Amino acid sequence: MEGFEEWKSQAEQWASQALQYIHQIPPNQLYAASGVLLFTILFLFFVRLFKRTKSNTIVLTGLSGAGKTVLFYQLRDGSSHQGTVTSMEPNEGTFVLHSEKTKNGKTKPVHLVDVPGHSRLRPKLDEFLPQAAGVIFVVDALEFLPNCRAASEYLYDLLTKASVVKKKIPVLILCNKTDKVTAHTKEFIRKQMEKEIDKLRTSRSAISDADIANEFTLGVPGEAFSFSHCYNNVTVAEASGLNGEISQVEQFIMEHVRP
Structure with missing residues (x-):
């Protein structure tokens, strides 16, 4: 005391x-x-x-058959898993990228989610977007023209979602299968998708100003649409999932999840 x-x-x-x-x-x-x-x-x-709250989640999305699941396995373990069939449930995992495992220094695990491209399963995308540090929208460069309209509609819906716009989530449009001789270039794909989205924003705004499917509008009034007009950063790159040519994908991921 x-x-x-x-x-x-x-x-x-x-x-x-x-x-x-x-x-x-x-x-x-x-x-x-x-x-x-x-x-x-x-x-x-x-x-x-x-x-503490910086996300390490990267979302892979795009139409069915674009090669998302092959990319998922290439990033995870360097294997193409050529027997992979179209996913009906999200593939999800947290891991250090295969290409980073052999490097010295600090590497951050990536939470990668491969969301099925089937139209009935796309609502699952909304479960992961709020936590996403980046979105990779995969396009089949080999079968691009027959799917251009559908891919552009899907991308339009993605780029006008509040969860993407408000957080300014970066989006990579990845032209996959570019190793094939008849594949379209990323410049051609970018221009065609810009044209399709330009048509979409005109037609959809004419239908109703209260279109609840799209929470934001795209582009600059009176100007042809360009991805540079988007609220968030949109870039275009090339890859070949089957051949493991995915360096541009890895670069995008590490830019946005690196500590």
């Missing part, structure tokens, strides 16, 4: 000295110091919060 009384007396003495010191500081300096201290505390809090 004697020790406690001694500690209490010392604490009261320190408090008294601190108050005397504070009273000697001019009010304007005291307010300034308090403001700096408060700003520093808030800044550090938000920095820690941002680091």
Whole structure:
């Protein structure tokens, strides 16, 4: 008890000295110091919060048959899994990219989700988009023209979702199967999809201003649509899932999940 009384007396003495010191500081300096201290505390809090909540989820999506599942396995273990059939349930896993496993230094595991492209299963996409750090929209460069309209409609719906627009989730349009001689180039695919989306935004806005399927509009009024007009960053790249030529995919992923 004697020790406690001694500690209490010392604490009261320190408090008294601190108050005397504070009273000697001019009010304007005291307010300034308090403001700096408060700003520093808030800044550090938000920095820690941002680091803690930064997502490592990458979503693979696109029409059925575009090669999403092959890409998933290439990224996971370097195997094409050529016997893979069209997915009816999302493939999901958290792992260090196969190409990163042999590198020295810090690597961050990626939470990769392969969402089926069948129209009836697309609502599952909404389960993963709120946590996505990036979206890879896979296009079949070999069979592009017959599927151009459908792929563009799907992409239009993706780019006008509130969960994508508000968080400005980056989107990579990945032209897959470009190793084939008859495959279309990424420049051709980009231009054709821009033209289709330009038609879509005109036709859909004419139907109703309250189109609940699309929460945001695309493009600049009076101008032909370009992906550069999107709220979020949209880029186009090439790959060949079966041959393991996926360096541009890996680069996109690591840019957005790296610690």
